[in-house]
Amino acid sequence: MTLTFNPDKYKELLTAYLPKLIKSEVENEQALKIVEDLMHRERTPEEDELYHLLITLIEKFEQEYYQPSQQNNPVSMLLFILDESERSRDDLVAVLGTEDLVDNILNGQQKINTEQARKLGEFFHIESSLFMK
Structure with a gap:
């Protein structure tokens, strides 16, 4: 049986977690905790979507924040x-x-x-x- 994506359940997840662009180390740590929680369980399609969204936001923050090409940050x-x-x-x-x-x-x-x-x-x-x- 294939699980289908439920937009209403996804909306509930988005409302609960309020994902947004990560702009500080504290926000990054919060997002990492959510990802780690989601990583270690079988995810619903909606949780999987949130999981991938948060990973994208974390990667964007870390590329900008820890960018090796920046000589001195x-x-x-x-x-x-x-x-x-x-x-x-x-x-x-x-x-x-x-x-x-x-x-x-x-x-x-x-x-x-x-x-x-x-x-x-x-x-x-x-x-x-x-x-x-």
């Missing part, structure tokens, strides 16, 4: 080093001062200035210029 570098060092966002708050500042930097709404780059370099024991564009 300070936020990508910061996220990579944060992940590799097994440090947390809270550690960044302790180094840089406020949650709002860290959120703005990680979401690309604010650039890392020279003093912040120096502090990050000292914290991670790496060259501060990695955090400058």
Whole structure:
């Protein structure tokens, strides 16, 4: 028996998950969690459609955000080093001062200035210029 696509069920899924263009690491992580959940079960045709849509959105975000051709993307570098060092966002708050500042930097709404780059370099024991564009 072939399962048929039900637009009403798909509309319910879209309403529940509200997929949209991914613009931050936080949104990317949320989408990845949904994809991982869907990946490990037998999907309905509607869930499969949502699964492929989210994968497309994640790939688009990651290609733009982690693009290897970008010589120096300070936020990508910061996220990579944060992940590799097994440090947390809270550690960044302790180094840089406020949650709002860290959120703005990680979401690309604010650039890392020279003093912040120096502090990050000292914290991670790496060259501060990695955090400058």
